[in-house]
Amino acid sequence: MQISSTLTSTPTDDARLAEILANPGFGTNFTDHMFTVEWTPADGWHAARITPYGPITLDPAAAVLHYAQEIFEGMKAYRHADDSVWMFRPEANAERMVRSCHRLALPVLEVPDFVQAVSALVEVDQRWVPGNDGAGEKSLYVRPFMFASEKFLGVRPAEHVTFMVIASPAGAYFKGGAKPVNLWLTEEYTRAGRGGMGAAKTGGNYASSLIAQQEAYAHGCDQVVFLDAQEGKYVEELGGMNMYFVYDDGSIVTPETGTILEGITRASVMELAGKMGHQVTERRFGIDEWRQGVAEGRIVEIFACGTAAVVTPVGELRTKDGVTPAPASTELTMKIRDALVDVQFGRADDTFGWMHRVV
Numbered sequence: 001m002q003i004s005s006t007l008t009s010t011p012t013d014d015a016r017l018a019e020i021l022a023n024p025g026f027g028t029n030f031t032d033h034m035f036t037v038e039w040t041p042a043d044g045w046h047a048a049r050i051t052p053y054g055p056i057t058l059d060p061a062a063a064v065l066h067y068a069q070e071i072f073e074g075m076k077a078y079r080h081a082d083d084s085v086w087m088f089r090p091e092a093n094a095e096r097m098v099r100s101c102h103r104l105a106l107p108v109l110e111v112p113d114f115v116q117a118v119s120a121l122v123e124v125d126q127r128w129v130p131g132n133d134g135a136g137e138k139s140l141y142v143r144p145f146m147f148a149s150e151k152f153l154g155v156r157p158a159e160h161v162t163f164m165v166i167a168s169p170a171g172a173y174f175k176g177g178a179k180p181v182n183l184w185l186t187e188e189y190t191r192a193g194r195g196g197m198g199a200a201k202t203g204g205n206y207a208s209s210l211i212a213q214q215e216a217y218a219h220g221c222d223q224v225v226f227l228d229a230q231e232g233k234y235v236e237e238l239g240g241m242n243m244y245f246v247y248d249d250g251s252i253v254t255p256e257t258g259t260i261l262e263g264i265t266r267a268s269v270m271e272l273a274g275k276m277g278h279q280v281t282e283r284r285f286g287i288d289e290w291r292q293g294v295a296e297g298r299i300v301e302i303f304a305c306g307t308a309a310v311v312t313p314v315g316e317l318r319t320k321d322g323v324t325p326a327p328a329s330t331e332l333t334m335k336i337r338d339a340l341v342d343v344q345f346g347r348a349d350d351t352f353g354w355m356h357r358v359v
């Protein structure tokens with residue numbers, strides 16, 4: 001892919017950038033540039049470019065605004081102690097976006113083009129990748145996304161599609177760091193049914209999760225847990241994180257239902273835990289197994305994982321019928337979390353070959 005580059009004439013000054021990077025929050029400040037490439041049936045992907053970050057012009061009839069033909073990815077760039085900049089498994093995000101493209105009838109952006117696009121933006125905005133003194137976990141969150149930009153109100157896959165990448169410095173996702181999050185079990189709403197879009201990373205899944213998330217807040221919880229749509233019995237995942245259950249014999253279970261979004265963090269945790277000697281099983285996991293397992297002391301830890309929050313211990317489960325208390329421990333959760341972030345920040349050997357150097 002040939003990428004043209006028009007750099008901003010007004011880059012964020014050093015003092016302002018230092019202020020942002022000192023306390024980045026999540027998803028509010030954006031870097032100086034963005035990447036764009038467009039697709040039409042006649043020309044394929046074309047006009048790849050880096051330009052100054054700014055609002056885009058979209059026709060009011062752009063199909064995405066009406067029919068939500070849109071997908072996205074989420075990944076991070078990390079600054080290591082020697083000032084080099086790395087991304088975590090970008091090919092895995094690229095491959096997942098290809099699967100999302102198929103499900104949403106969007107044109108496929110090939111894996112090398114995706115990796116080139118995210119790398120190009122991170123490279124041009126490398127001074128936005130926060131440094132980390134000591135135990136810091138700041139990074140640059142990178143958001144690739146693709147949407148139907150064709151001006152057309154008929155219902156069919158768009159014939160003008162735009163893929164963009166933007167980036168935003170990120171601190172800790174949950175205020176207060178990695179302390180246990182309390183979960184609300186929604187029994188009214190589901191996020192994905194059989195044959196639906198559950199396995200695709202698409203805005204529609206998030207739109208449908210918001211009301212359940214509001215319900216969680218109303219019950220004093222941080223996040224919501226969804227059950228399978230068919231039987232309402234099996235744990236799926238949180239709005240944007242996958243789940244893990246740790247048993248007292250060291251074995252670990254993560255839900256698999258065919259309608260969850262298979263996280264790259266989830267897959268990485270499976271490999272890390274396996275290497276640490278834990279038996280990891282992907283299977284359907286009943287909500288009753290959760291209640292009973294905790295009550296009987298057999299489930300000793302529960303955690304959730306995803307790019308934004310990395311690995312986070314799960315506390316209480318609140319439902320309309322009562323509360324399942326937090327499991328006893330967070331020991332393995334924190335061990336897995338540390339092992340993962342140590343690879344990401346270059347503090348441990350990258351034995352799996354996960355890291356991709358950008359700068």
Ligand SMILES: *Cc1c(COP(=O)(O)O)cnc(C)c1O
Pocket residue numbers: 074201205237238239240241242261262263264265266305306307308
């Ligand atoms: C992105 C996402 C995850 C986590 O995936 P990662 O690749 O680990 O960031 C989990 N669930 C949903 C619904 C998601 O959209």
